[in-house]
Amino acid sequence: MKNTRDTKLIFDLSRPGCRGAVLPECDVPAADVTSLLPASALAESSPELPEVTEPQVIRHFMNLSQLNMSVDTHFYPLGSCTMKYNPKRNERAAAMPGFAEVHPYQPDETKQGMLEMLFGMQEMLKEISGLEACSLQPAAGAHGELTALLVAAAYFNDFGENRKKVLVPDNAHGTNPASAAMAGFESVTVKTNIDGGVDMEDFHSKLDDDIAVFMITNPNTVGIFESHMRELADAVHARGGLIYLDGANMNAILGVTRPGDFGADMQHYNPHKTFSGPHGGGGPGAGPICVVEKLATYLPGPVVEQGECPDNAGQTYYSLETPAKSIGKMRAFFGNTGVLLRAYCYIRTHGPDGLRAVSDNAVLNANYLLSLVKDFLPVPQGGRCMHEFVASASKLKAERGISAMDIAKRLLDFGFHAPTVYFPLTVKEAIMIEPTETESKETLDAFAETLRTIVGEDADLLHEAPHSTDISRPNEVAAARNPCLSCM
């Protein structure tokens, strides 16, 4: 049933003279282009685009879509990425012209509904994080990290301090040290211990007065809550440093504990994870940040403020303001409002009790799955977990040559997306599993049973996996050695 003819490259489907879109005739008196624009600026030939009809375009991309696994079609236990169900009502909301067809530079009085929604979002994110100020501008989680570090740099510079160090645990997301480097800081790695938490001895040995920020993920990437959080935060604060909370794992703690209450001065959110925005094959996401009061003045602008209507006292009016000592802008315009609107709908759907139920069930599902798999797939930090856990194939690798990658690839044959593998780097042959709250017990049972089957299979069968997919494992070394990134 596979249609390979129409999944050839779109360029190979091109036939001169075909059209997929025909524009109207010009309804104003038209002048010759060469009389309006200088010849030196004009292209000498037509743009090199394919010539295809609309049905051809639709058939091509519909067939391509069928080559993807997605949350709507498969279980996607991708640790750290929080691939939960993406509610359809949120898509309908974002497509309404009243949101989708609003221009960023419209006068404030013509977009009060948009600003009301965004103000509401700022308020809810502040409350959920326990922090005092919010900027919705960053366009992705890593963009939020960079934004927060630039806010921290501006804060220290304001006081004439030139702190250079950012501490990052060795099990942190790779974006943390990368963001630190991009923001002009030196990244210093802090070890984690056998229990998966920050090694307090190593932490204290690296703490000095040059510390700008300690970036911590909590719950961390092996799925445990850093129980020494208060001590960590107090020690950094005593040195004048700031605590940054990587909010990638907020799904575990909604309404349970708040970063602002456990010592964070700044945090980003990944609304596309925690609040169910679709991941879009890699994006878009958003990366709003919340900060404590003393950092509010450095936030990128504009932010939405609530006041009274200038012409109509007593009526609520929303306006855009740029904080006094703002670092400036991290992108043009306001932010990824379409993603924020989906997250807004998600939070309004749940309310306080519902958000707490999300975390309850995310943590329940993860612990249940952990209890099912730990006997045949060791989980080094596997007593209890938060919303995810990290298993290890190192014993299987040593004894039978079966790697984390082999297991990941074999899962594809059974109709499950692979978990995250080889991250965090602190666990050998890591397999990081996050079921999320939107999966059923039946799915988790089936997944665990499949994992059990796979680890019992012949090693050679696993090395060759996947067997049922359109392609088998790509030669990534060849791809990188001789990059071919476009068709000429």
Added chain:
Amino acid sequence: MPYLYNTSDDQAAMLAAIGAQSIEELFQSIPSELRLDRPLNIPPAMGELELEQHIRGLAAKNLNGSNAVTFLGGGSYDHFVPAAVDAVASRSEFYTSYTPYQAEVSQGNLQAMFEYQSLITRLTGLDVSNCSLYDGGSSAAEAVLMAADITRRKGRVVVAASVHPEYRQTISTYVANLGIEVVTVGAENGTVDIAELTSVVNDETSCVVLQHPNFFGCLEDAETVAQVAHDAGALMIGVFDPISLGLLKRPGDWGADIAVAEGQSLGTPMSYGGPVLGILACKEKLIRRLPGRVVGTTTDRRGNPCYTLTMQTREQHIRREKSTSNVCSNQALFALRATVYLSLVGPEGLKSVANLCLQKSRYLADKLDSTSRFELVFNSPTFKEFVVRDKENAVEDLVADAAKEGYLAGIPLGGWYPNLADCMLVCVTEKRTRAQLDALVEVLQTGAAKASADELIQAGI
């Protein structure tokens, strides 16, 4: 809750398997003094119907494409989006999938990204493209970081004042803690002052950033600016409007080493400025410093051709603190929209869109210029935007009054350019009809039109 499967029986069975008495017990590792001892103070839950009514109510408070006519541009454009773009992008196998780490089950996304990269390199006349960044502004900032690293010049970045003000702000924010100086070169006559530019570009300059057509809609002498940059050993970063390439020379043809753009014009709605699409393409020699993800071709174990993410050594996965990019989530779905859009319009369609923008904006510019109240400010040729001066110096009031009639007339420029406080930037896309153009002139002159924007829209003119 509508998205949670587990019944209380399920929960009890799961807790029993775990060996826990309650869900609360699973949170034991969080010290009690760090717990929130009350419900979150956010509004109560809403059902789907209530939510829909609430959102419709908020949407109704916004002027938008269904009840207003927009002449606003400045980097976000009201171009036509064919329905087929929405049909493809709303396929949930595309929009609910993740970054294609597992190539075997992501060939659809990977091939679409490869096609996007191919289209962008052809469109720009450059060798390689990544598969998207956040937006035009952050892409410009990433390009500046690339240039500083490649040239090993950490001294100076030279930016034309005619580059989008928010792109310039973004560049400044990105380099603020890196010790790089941003020098802005004036554009008093609507295009960058080339004499001034030549005087500030020196052997510590990593790059020159130019937008063409620029923020004022004017065409720059891009080739000369590129020559100035190259003569000093600096890289040329060109900010372009993808739609303009239906008529204009490609950035690669006029000398850009790195080309960046806001790709929203290519099939993505304005959405109040986001999410949109950051385009970045560059010459092959800069490939190892290309930020973000890229897709390449290879073969699988059976020897069949396939696609995979590649060159990830530049990224945060492997080198961590030595990585040259922290991009993780990008704008893949909007790269897909651009791919579908460009496939649909093809070479003739893109030329048509560009030509309609050009002809209609000239028509409106000439009409406003011929009134007693308005005059065009700059002499340079323009593409789809132009700057018009209100001789009565009441731009903010004009814009507010026109909005009451449903016409979003223009972007006042005083906030970014104090010397243009009596001016506004007006944009005309292929979607504007002659009736709408004529009505705007009437509204701006008299404060009212025979027909409000909503009436024109309802009448289909």
